[in-house]
Amino acid sequence: MITVYVPRDSAAVSVGADEVAAALEQAAGERIRLVRNGSRGMLWLEPLIEVATERGRIGYGPVSPHQVQGLIDAGMLDGADHELCLGVVDELPWMRDQQRLCFARVGVTDPLSVVDYEAHGGLTGLRQALAREPADVVAEMTESGLRGRGGAGFPAGVKWQTVLDTPGETKFVCCNADEGDSGTFADRMLMEGDPFCLIEGMTIAAHAVGASEGYIYVRSEYPDAVATLRRAIDIAYEHGWLGENVLGSGLRFDLFVRVGAGAYICGEETSMLESLEGKRGMVRSKPPIPAITGLFGKPTIVNNVLTLASVPRILADGGAAYSELGIERSRGTQVFQLAGNIARGGVFETAFGITLDELINGYGGGTRSGRPVRAVQVGGPLGSYVPVSQFDLPTDYEAFAAAEAMLGHGGIVVFDDTTDMSKMARFAMEFCAEESCGKCTPCRVGSVRGVEVIDRITGGEDPDGNLAVLNDLCELMTDGSLCAMGGLTPNPVRSALTHFPEDFTVNHREAK
Amino acid sequence: MSEDAETVRAIVAAHRGDRGPLLPILHDIQDTFGYIDQEWIPVLATELNVSRADVHGVITFYTDFRSEPSQATTVRVCRAEACQSLGAERLVADTEQMFGVKLGQTTPDGSVRLEQVFCLGNCALAPAVQINGRMYGRMDRARLVEVLAKGAES
Numbered sequence: 001m002i003t004v005y006v007p008r009d010s011a012a013v014s015v016g017a018d019e020v021a022a023a024l025e026q027a028a029g030e031r032i033r034l035v036r037n038g039s040r041g042m043l044w045l046e047p048l049i050e051v052a053t054e055r056g057r058i059g060y061g062p063v064s065p066h067q068v069q070g071l072i073d074a075g076m077l078d079g080a081d082h083e084l085c086l087g088v089v090d091e092l093p094w095m096r097d098q099q100r101l102c103f104a105r106v107g108v109t110d111p112l113s114v115v116d117y118e119a120h121g122g123l124t125g126l127r128q129a130l131a132r133e134p135a136d137v138v139a140e141m142t143e144s145g146l147r148g149r150g151g152a153g154f155p156a157g158v159k160w161q162t163v164l165d166t167p168g169e170t171k172f173v174c175c176n177a178d179e180g181d182s183g184t185f186a187d188r189m190l191m192e193g194d195p196f197c198l199i200e201g202m203t204i205a206a207h208a209v210g211a212s213e214g215y216i217y218v219r220s221e222y223p224d225a226v227a228t229l230r231r232a233i234d235i236a237y238e239h240g241w242l243g244e245n246v247l248g249s250g251l252r253f254d255l256f257v258r259v260g261a262g263a264y265i266c267g268e269e270t271s272m273l274e275s276l277e278g279k280r281g282m283v284r285s286k287p288p289i290p291a292i293t294g295l296f297g298k299p300t301i302v303n304n305v306l307t308l309a310s311v312p313r314i315l316a317d318g319g320a321a322y323s324e325l326g327i328e329r330s331r332g333t334q335v336f337q338l339a340g341n342i343a344r345g346g347v348f349e350t351a352f353g354i355t356l357d358e359l360i361n362g363y364g365g366g367t368r369s370g371r372p373v374r375a376v377q378v379g380g381p382l383g384s385y386v387p388v389s390q391f392d393l394p395t396d397y398e399a400f401a402a403a404e405a406m407l408g409h410g411g412i413v414v415f416d417d418t419t420d421m422s423k424m425a426r427f428a429m430e431f432c433a434e435e436s437c438g439k440c441t442p443c444r445v446g447s448v449r450g451v452e453v454i455d456r457i458t459g460g461e462d463p464d465g466n467l468a469v470l471n472d473l474c475e476l477m478t479d480g481s482l483c484a485m486g487g488l489t490p491n492p493v494r495s496a497l498t499h500f501p502e503d504f505t506v507n508h509r510e511a512k
Numbered sequence: 513m514s515e516d517a518e519t520v521r522a523i524v525a526a527h528r529g530d531r532g533p534l535l536p537i538l539h540d541i542q543d544t545f546g547y548i549d550q551e552w553i554p555v556l557a558t559e560l561n562v563s564r565a566d567v568h569g570v571i572t573f574y575t576d577f578r579s580e581p582s583q584a585t586t587v588r589v590c591r592a593e594a595c596q597s598l599g600a601e602r603l604v605a606d607t608e609q610m611f612g613v614k615l616g617q618t619t620p621d622g623s624v625r626l627e628q629v630f631c632l633g634n635c636a637l638a639p640a641v642q643i644n645g646r647m648y649g650r651m652d653r654a655r656l657v658e659v660l661a662k663g664a665e666s
Contacts (some may be wrong), residue, residue, distance in 0.1 A: 014640065014648050179631075180631055182592030182593040182635060183592075184633070184635070213531075221631065221642070222633060258536065260576075261539070263574050276535075278535055279532075279534075279570060281574070337636070339594040340635060342636070413593045413635065416597070424596075427593070434630075
């Protein structure tokens, strides 16, 4: 039997992977063992077929269902050449140049195979952790220098130490999988492509801080991730990886998936906790911080998917090895996501420090439209627009902050030169108005006023006066909002104004 | 209605051991009936020992929960930044023209409901559209027509 891989990842399926898999089964079902793997993250090549050969896994893509028979006739199952043949997938520059720690198994294994998982290094970190004292595990995390991958970049070790040091019979580990930011899809790909990795990371966290219950809060827009996680959790229980005696260590850890209901704000950690408690997703004031007073008032770890999925490898190889990667205070690897108007979009995991130019024009190949890049938005809808003149910025939290931008979760959305940046600034305010939880006035009302003021400016109504109002408003939202939603919405607005002031003038807009 | 109320109570009972079970319960109710009827709010309030205002507040906070039954095919067009960079706004205009309704509305014959969504996590294969829970990438007007026609056949 020849092993053939066709991704089950929902991005691959969104462009026809299921139909390709069906065509393969029909054309060569008796000759092949079809594995539905995660995606390799080269999304411009999806649907990507991989055939296991003596030379390695040979890739073909992007494949349309009607091309499958032709590929088989041309000898694809023996790894033969073809115009769609990409060669050995692991040797492609995109794959070869990455340092995949978090995404090591994604796209390689069958996401729900426990055999695959262990054969590719799974459970090593958990076994290491369980053999050690909780305080040692937390110390390892601190040494790794891992910072929260959800965007804020708070040191994970410090958070874990706080939960460990807070006395309490009941503690929780919560995974924030409410990946609502445009330009990010790595959480989804990991949950669909290597769910056991997240489960293992959360179990290590539970042991480290003395928690017995965990929740993964997944947004409802990700039905495939929800289904894969639920199945993976069932399998983990069957194998004693979860439950009352994890791997025979005596640790009790129960894990549940909870599904959001279409509220962007629930990606904010305190709003997510409210939602998990069955309430409206209203942001809480901080302090108290969730590490001390979190879910149901108990000490709670809240970490992003990729933060928790980085944990098994850190415990397996040691915090010191992890901290050797990266630059300055940004240690380890970042899972960059190239999105929007980009020729080669997908997931690229590498050590911090790579420049935007290398990512966007190098690996990403520039825009999909073939036109010049105008700007990129880094760090999601609340991140700044970065002009091409700043593409030499190294990807480092502090370097971005110094340039009045935000590295955040490493999601990068590319826009070409047809983009009207005043429209993007307006959209940032419009989005905030749509998704604000409404608890604080700067965000709830400020965003609505923001849309109106931008409309006046672009409409030519007292531009100077209204620009002053907009700047005031941005300052107020930054300083006066309760959480990052209202507090960071001025980022895209101000950066668009700073770098592309011409887009806000009437003459320019009429010329377009 | 009483039979439905029994079903609602059974759904609540199935979540009896869960912490903060209201969202999972509401999801189950909507999965079962396709919407959440106003008349079940008092039932939920009594069963969970919270106020009717609390239940109403939660249902109305989250955009997923519907208060009206709907048999329509739901077409959700992503309007977030990554999809905008490849023409999502044009796709919105196209779909609105195709169906003759605006985002957030259902066609007069009740067959299609058009919605906006902010990010489906398919940002490298934009623009993205979700039709009855299934995601499609690299969407444009022609492909949308094709996908909907296929859906109507099956």
